[in-house]
Amino acid sequence: MQRPSGRQPNQLRDIEITRNFTCHAEGSVLVSFGKTRVICTASVEQGVPRFLRGQGQGWVTAEYGMLPRSTGSRMGREAARGKQGGRTVEIQRLIGRSLRAAVDMKKLGENTINIDCDVIQADGGTRTASITGACVALVDAINYLQREKIITTDPLKQMIGSVSVGVYQGVPVLDLDYPEDSAADTDMNVIMGEDGGFIEVQGTAEGAPFARDELNAMLDLASSGIQELISLQKAALAG
Amino acid sequence: MQRPSGRQPNQLRDIEITRNFTCHAEGSVLVSFGKTRVICTASVEQGVPRFLRGQGQGWVTAEYGMLPRSTGSRMGREAARGKQGGRTVEIQRLIGRSLRAAVDMKKLGENTINIDCDVIQADGGTRTASITGACVALVDAINYLQREKIITTDPLKQMIGSVSVGVYQGVPVLDLDYPEDSAADTDMNVIMGEDGGFIEVQGTAEGAPFARDELNAMLDLASSGIQELISLQKAALAG
Amino acid sequence: MQRPSGRQPNQLRDIEITRNFTCHAEGSVLVSFGKTRVICTASVEQGVPRFLRGQGQGWVTAEYGMLPRSTGSRMGREAARGKQGGRTVEIQRLIGRSLRAAVDMKKLGENTINIDCDVIQADGGTRTASITGACVALVDAINYLQREKIITTDPLKQMIGSVSVGVYQGVPVLDLDYPEDSAADTDMNVIMGEDGGFIEVQGTAEGAPFARDELNAMLDLASSGIQELISLQKAALAG
C-alpha cells in the first residue's frame, strides 16, 4: 500500500499553527493540516445564554463554515441559501461539545467563548483541524480573560487535540487527506485530551463494517497522532 | 451500583417491535425500548435524487422528528419554528447513513426508500430505537419491492441493530434510559451488523474523558446487546 | 346510493377514544374515527403569551401535523421544508379557535394549554377527529390543573365535538371517509357544543354550489352525530 501523499501510515501531514492571524479576536489561529487550512477564532463575550443565566458558570460554543470555494467545485453559500446544511450543523456541534470538555465552566464564570472555525481551503480533515486549532485560540482567549482580570483562576482542564484515522486499502492510516478520505473503507474522528483519555470517538463504516481489531489499530494511531498534535499546540503557545 | 430501573448492567429494556402499525406505508413499525416509543415507516418511491440519476442504483434516506410532547416538557414544533434543530439533523443523518450500510444500492435499482422515525414517547435512546425499528420497516419495504416484482434480487446485505451504552456511576451499562442518560459520564451509540462488524461508533465524554478499557467494556456490552436486538428483529419479521 | 364503507348515511365510523396514550402530557388521547387516527395531547404551561399578560386570563392554542406517511403517498415533512403548509395552518387555527370556545379564560387563570394534534394515519376527517379527541385531552389537562390546585374552579364551559358531513352522490351523509371525501360535491365541517349550539360551521362547494335544503339536511346529520360523539367523549372520561 502506498499513500497518495507518500506518507507513512502513522505520519501526520505538515502541521502549522499560526497565532494572532487576525487582529480583533481574543484568540485567532490559522491552522494547516497539509493543504487543509482553517481560521479559528475565539471571541469573548460577557454573559451566558438564557438557559444558563444565574448559575455562576460559563459557556463555550462553536460555529463552522466553509468558504464557498474552499473546495474543488464551488458550493452554494449557506448564508445565501438561508440555512446551514446538515453536515455543517453536525460538525459545529462536535466542535463545541469537544471544547466544552476542555474547560471548567465554573472557573470560566458567567462568560461565553464563541469559537468560529472557517475553512478557507479544504483537503480532508477539516473538523479535526478545526478542533486542534480552536483549542489554541481558546487558550489565547482564556489568557486574555485572566490578563484582563475578568477571571482569576485558569479554567483550562487540559489541552485537547483531534485527528482522523481510517482504513485505506486495508491499512489503518493517520490523518487522511481528501484523496484518501474519499476512498477509505472506514473513517474515524478521534478527540483526545492531553491525559490520553477520549473526549469523542466517531467511527463510520463507509463500505464494509469494520472489525474490533481494525478499531483498535485506528485508536492506537489516533492516540500517538494526537499527542504529537498537542506538542505542536504547546510549542505554538510557547512561541 | 443500582440502576434506577433495577436492571442488570447488561440487560436491555423490554423491547417490542410491532409491524404494520399504520396501514399506508410499505413498512410500518412501532418500536418500544421500554417507555421510548418510535413509529418507523419505510416509504418506497420510484426514482432517486438528482445526484444519483442514471447510475442504476438506489438510495435510502431518513428523517427524524419528535412529537412536541413526547418529552417531559413540551418542545416547540420544528415545523412551526421553520427549521429542524441541530440534534434532529445529526440524528437523521446517522439513521440514514446506518441503514444505507445495510443495503446493496445496485440491487435496489433506481428506487428510493424514505425512512421516517417519529418519536411519540421519549425516555432515552430514541436514535438507537429508531435505527433498530427502522431496519425492520426497511425489510418490509424491500419485501414489498420483491413481491411487486419491482426488483428481482434481495438488496439487504444484513440486519443491523443499534443500542446505547454508557458509564453510569462508574459502571458500564447497556441501553440507558433517560434518568441514566442524563447522569452518565460517558454516552456511546453503537450500530452493528448481524456479522458482528461495526457500522458506526459514536462515543462522547459527558464528564471526564473515558479510558481505553472503559471503551472496550462498553463495546462488549453493545455487541451482545445488539445481537439480542437482531434476534428480536428476526422474530418480529418471522411473526 | 351505497356508501363505499357500507355505512348508513347517518352512521358514524367506529370511534375509539384512548386516554393516557402517552405518559408525559397532562392530557394524552389517541382518537380513531375508523382508520383515521390522531394523537391529541394537551400540555399545561404556566403563563400566557405576551399579548395577554397581566389580564388575569388564560389561553388555549393548537398545532396540527401529519406524519409524512400518514397518507397514501408520502408527503414532505413540514419541518424539513421549513414551513407549515396552508392547509396545516388553516386546520390548526380552526382547532384552537374551537377549543377556546369551550373554556372560560378567566377561570383558567394565567395558564396556557397547548394542544397538539398529530395524525398518524389519515382516512378523511382528520380535523374533526382532532377536535373531538383534543377536547378529551383538554378536559384531562383541566382536571390536572384542578387536582394540582393551580386553579380552583372548573373553566370548562361545555364539551364540544366535531364531525364532517357532505353530499355524496346526491345524498347527505355523516362522517366522510377519504373515498367519500374525495368524491363529494359538498364538504362541511361542523363543531357544536353539548348544548346544541354551533361553534363553527365551514361548508365548501367542491363541485356545484349547494342549496339551502342541502345545507339544512347536512346540519341535521351533524347535530345528531356530534351528540353521539359527545356521549362517547363522556364515556371515555368516565372510564
Added chain:
Amino acid sequence: MQRPSGRQPNQLRDIEITRNFTCHAEGSVLVSFGKTRVICTASVEQGVPRFLRGQGQGWVTAEYGMLPRSTGSRMGREAARGKQGGRTVEIQRLIGRSLRAAVDMKKLGENTINIDCDVIQADGGTRTASITGACVALVDAINYLQREKIITTDPLKQMIGSVSVGVYQGVPVLDLDYPEDSAADTDMNVIMGEDGGFIEVQGTAEGAPFARDELNAMLDLASSGIQELISLQKAALAG
C-alpha cells in the same frame, strides 16, 4: 339596537367598484365596502402549475396581503418577517377556492389566472370585499383571454359575490364594519353564486354558540346582500 354606522340591519355599506385601476394587469379593480378598500388584480399566465400539466385544464389561484398601515396600528410587513401569517394564508386559500368555483377549468385551457388582493385600507370585511372585487377582475381577465383569442369559449360559470353577516347586540346584521366585527357574538362569511347557491359558508361563534334560527336569519341577510352585490358587479362590468 343602533348600528355604529347608523345603517339598517340589512343595509350594505357604500359599495364602489372601479375597473382598470392600474394599467398593467389584465383585470384591475379597486373595490370599496365603505372604508374598506382593496386592490384586486387578475394576471393571466400561460401554462399551469406542475400538478395540472398535460390535463388540458386551467387554474385560478389567489394571494392576499395588507399594506402595513392599512390598519389602525401598523402591522409588521410579512415580506420582512419572512412568512405569511396564519390569517393571511387562511384568507387567500378561501379567495382562491371560491373563485375556482366560478370557472370551468376545461374551458380555461392550460392558462393560469393569478388573483392578488391587496388591502390598502381596512375597516372590516376585507375578505368578502376581496372576493367581490376579484370576481370582477377575473371577468376582465377572462374577457382579455377571449379578445386575444387565447381561448374560444367563455369559462365563467356565474358571477360570485361575498359578504359578511353577524349577530351584533343580539340582532343579525349585514356587512359588518370593524366596530361591529370586533364586538359581534357571531361572525359569518358567505360566498354565493348568481344562481343563489352557496359556494362557501364559514360561521364562527366569537362568544356564545349560535343557534339554528340565528344561522338561518344570517343566511337570509347574506342571500339578499350578495344578490345586490352581484348587481353592482354587473353594472360595473357594463359601465
Added chain:
Amino acid sequence: MQRPSGRQPNQLRDIEITRNFTCHAEGSVLVSFGKTRVICTASVEQGVPRFLRGQGQGWVTAEYGMLPRSTGSRMGREAARGKQGGRTVEIQRLIGRSLRAAVDMKKLGENTINIDCDVIQADGGTRTASITGACVALVDAINYLQREKIITTDPLKQMIGSVSVGVYQGVPVLDLDYPEDSAADTDMNVIMGEDGGFIEVQGTAEGAPFARDELNAMLDLASSGIQELISLQKAALAG
C-alpha cells in the same frame, strides 16, 4: 434625440401628490411621477429600536414593496417567497437613510417614524418617487407629533426630494420613465435637500463608463428638477 414620452430633456413627468390618501396613518400620501404611483405612509410609534434606547433620540426607518402586478409581468409576492429580494432591500435602505438626513433625531425624542412605500403601479423611478412622496408623509407625521404635543420643537431640518437622471441616446435627461430607464447608458439617482446640498448620489454605468462632464450635466439636471419637486411638495403641504 426624441424622448419616448415627447418630453424635453429637463422636463419632469406630471407629478401629483395626494395627502390623506388612506385614513389610518399619521401621514399618508399617494405620489405619482407620470404612471409610477406609490402609496407612502408614515406611522408614528412610541419608543425606539433597542440599539437606541435611553439615548434621548428618535429614529426613522423605511420599508419598500411592490404589489405583484404593479409591473408589466407579475412578480412573485415577496411575503409568499419568504424573503425580500436584493433590490427591495437596497431601495428601502436608501429611503430610510435619506429621510433620516432630513430629521433632527434629538428633537424627535424617543419616537420612531416608520415609512412604508408600496408601489401600486411602476413605470420607472419608483425609488425617487417614493422618497419624494415619503418626505411629505413624514412632515404630516411630524405635524401630528407636534399637534398632539408629543414633541415640542420641529425636528424637520429641511425638505428633501429625489429624482433620477440618465444619459439616454447620448443626451442627459431628467426623470426617466421605464422605456428610457431600460435603454439608458447611465442611470443616476440623486437626493438633495432644499438647501441644494447632496444627501445621496448613486450613479451606475449600465453600458459604457460615464465621463466627468456627463456626471456634471446629470447633476445640473437633478438639481433643478429636485428644486421643482420641493416646490410641489410644499404646495401639497400648504393645500
Added chain:
Amino acid sequence: MQRPSGRQPNQLRDIEITRNFTCHAEGSVLVSFGKTRVICTASVEQGVPRFLRGQGQGWVTAEYGMLPRSTGSRMGREAARGKQGGRTVEIQRLIGRSLRAAVDMKKLGENTINIDCDVIQADGGTRTASITGACVALVDAINYLQREKIITTDPLKQMIGSVSVGVYQGVPVLDLDYPEDSAADTDMNVIMGEDGGFIEVQGTAEGAPFARDELNAMLDLASSGIQELISLQKAALAG
C-alpha cells in the same frame, strides 16, 4: 487636520495583492488595504442562469460575506441567522454590477464567473477592497478560460478599481479606514475603469449634505487613487 493614521489626504493605505492565495479556485486573491483583508475568489462554471440561457452570452455575479469576528465585536453568522443582512445584499449587488461592467458578456460565451469576497479582517473600505481584489481574481479566471481554450477571445474590457473617499474634519481624504469612516461627514465609494470613466459613484451624506465642490474634490482624489490601484493590480498580474 491630522488623519488618525498619519497619512496624507491623498494617500492610499498599504496595498497588497496576493494571487493564488487558495488552491482550488480559478482565481484566488488575498487583498489588503491596510488592515482590511479580503479573500476574493473567482470560480468558473459552465452554463448561465436560467434567465440568460440560449442567448450566447455569459454572466458574472458576486457574493460577499464577513467572518463573524472580522470586526471589533463579533457579529452573528449570517448562515446561522438564516438570511443575509441588508448591508451584505447591497454590497454584493454592487460588486457584481461593477465587475460585469468590466466584461464583454458575448465574448465570455455561456459561462458564469462567480465572485466570492470574504472579509477576514475589517478596518473600513471592505467593499472597495473587495472590488479591487476581485478584478484581479476575475482576470485569473478569464486567463484560465483562455488557457483551457473554453473561450478564444479575451472578454476583459478593461481593469476596474475602487476606493472610498470622504470628507473628514472638513477635508476631503482618500481611502478611509474605520476610525475615519465612522467619523466622516460624507462617505463616497467610487468605481472607475482604467480609461478614467466612472462605473459607479455612491455618495452619502452622513451628517450635513455635501456641496458640489466637495463632490468634485472627492472625485479628484478617487480618480488618482484608482489609477494607482490599477497599476498595483497590473503589477500583481505581471508578477
